[in-house]
Amino acid sequence: MHVGDQNYAQRGTKRRISLRTRVSLLSAACVAVVMALVSIGVYITVYNNLYRQIDDNLTQRASAVLNDPTVTNSAGQYLGYVTQLVDVRFDLVDAMGRDRVGRVTERPPIGPEERAVAAGTRSSSLRTEAGYRVLAVPYQYQPGLALVLAQPLNATKQALQQLAVVLALIGGGGILIAAVAGTAVTRTGLRPVERLTSATEHVTRTGDLRPIPISGDDELARLTHSFNAMLGAVAESQERQRQLVADAGHELRTPLTSLRTNLELLLSASRSDSRNLSEKDQMEIEADIKGQLDELTQLIGDLVELARQDAQAEAFERVELVDVVERALDRARRRAGEIEFAVSLQPWVLVGDSGGLERAVLNLLDNAVKFSPPGSAVRVSMYPLGDGSAVIEVADAGPGIADADLPKVFDRFYRSSEARTLPGSGLGLSIVKQAVERNGGTVYAGRAPEGGALMTIRLPGSPG
Structure with missing residues (x-):
């Protein structure tokens, strides 16, 4: 690797963000998204409610004006509801937008929408213009005129601005609290992971x-x-x-x-x-x-x-145990000499390693042949026990196994005093134990009725 590549790799390592930081940032980001959605929802809801209240107020006032008769005095005719419109702008306009009431207050904004209502081409209009909410409805007492009411929005906009500031402060505080809480939680929660990481590095470094x-x-x-x-x-x-x-x-x-x-x-x-x-x-x-x-x-x-x-990796398959024992018997007979085999097998099926089980049975058969006197027979039987398991028994007519040797016969390289004068490595029975246990079974040694050794393999499975 070139020096430049090494520097780049080092810079990439330095820029890598730790898991604790990523969790804290993720917590803050999630809270930020939630707070943003909530704030937007609250703002839109309040905005719509405030404007709906203004619109309802304008509609109610327009209805009251239209339902109130005019009043005539020495100065002329006036709407009877004029005295109650002091906080809004109002006007009666014709299709050209001209004032037809005589100025009592400042005129509301007049535009094409209001003129269209006066001309009768629109039934009403409601819009926001120049800081006002403007409502125009036809004036029923005199065709060709429209009643226009305008409610100032200063107070509403101020309230919405204050709400936006409050939501921003609450959202920012929530994000900050989430970041701090996320950092604290990850620091506490990831402490076992840090210990595990340190232990892994310690094992890699020292082999402890x-x-x-x-x-x-x-x-x-x-x-x-x-x-x-x-x-x-x-x-x-x-x-x-x-x-x-x-x-x-x-x-x-x-x-x-x-x-x-x-x-x-x-x-x-x-x-x-x-x-x-x-x-x-x-x-x-x-x-x-x-x-x-x-x-x-x-x-x-x-x-x-x-x-x-x-x-060996786990590569199990369906195993017909009778076939396994018979293959082992065929191999054992070729080197058994004068030793005979008395065989009694009942069907049994399991999921396991066929080759390993065959080697285990063959080792027991060879071991029995080695200790059997000439002309004798080795008894081989297989039968179910009725509890979901079956046994394979190999019994010989040899000298048997001493009581002191029974617990050790499956240890690696262990050879009893009788076996030390015979050929062998002391590993055969250890291979049997390893193969049987790998297939979920057990193996144990005892005394046979014939007087010699009795080796028993017990395996799970079913009758087939």
Whole structure:
């Protein structure tokens, strides 16, 4: 990245607005919109009401004038309601807009609308002109004239201006209060998020997976609880990986050391100045090397299988468990030698990992064959329990499992005293447990009626 690009990225980072600021601005903006809508609504309502009152007042006065007879005195004829029109401008005008009453007050604004009413082309007119609300109606006592009344709007406009100022002050205060309240609320509400963010950064920086303290029971508390659960899962996974590496290193050390010793012995015997090994000793060393290589191959294969199951994604499908067990039996029979299998299977269906379950059953079958005496039979049965689960039982006629070993047989690299003299990596039953638990089941060990070991897998599902 060029220096200019770095500077641009830094400027973009500096200009980025924080979540707290965005929430505060959003709160203020929402209140501003609401206050603006309310203020506009109030202003329009008051405006219409005030003008409606003026219009109603003008209409009532015009009706009163038209319903009042004229009064005649020494100065001439006058409208009887003239004395009550002192606070408005009024006039009688003809179609040319000329005054026909003789001036008593200042004339109201006269325009084309009023002249049209006098000429009879309009029934009435109502308009705002030059700071007045002007009403014109036909004068019924003398055709060709219109009565014009004009109400000044100074007081109304002043009231509306004062209302606008009050609404502006209230709106501005509301926006300010909303901004302050939004800031306070976001500061309090986002404090757990800040703690969570700091914890995430701390985990990224140090790899420390200790859980975060939880306070409250709201959504953020549940988020923190979920994050702690994720940290726990990560910590458990790391611990399993460390344990697997440590155990694998321990198990690999013995065959590698023995293999190295045998190879060094063969190389030393091949030198011209060294004593030659007898053919029997050489054959024994070569057989020992071959056995150690086989042991290493099986151990590495089991380690790969464990790592694959640890990282395997959820890709479950409908599984016919009878088919799974029969495929495992076909593979086990090919390497069982003189050992027979007594099989009794009832249909069972579940949603799970077919390959993992087959490997688990095959490991139990191989384990039973390994401990069974020649000519004996391994009993394999599968049947439902009636509680929404079924069991797969694998029983042999071997020496069985000691009581002290029963709780540990599914631990990685654990081998009982009887099994240490037989080939194996100590990972077979651990792979069984991992595969079964991944499919929602359990596995446990016990004693078979035949006297040997009884391995039982219990899985959820339905009869099919």
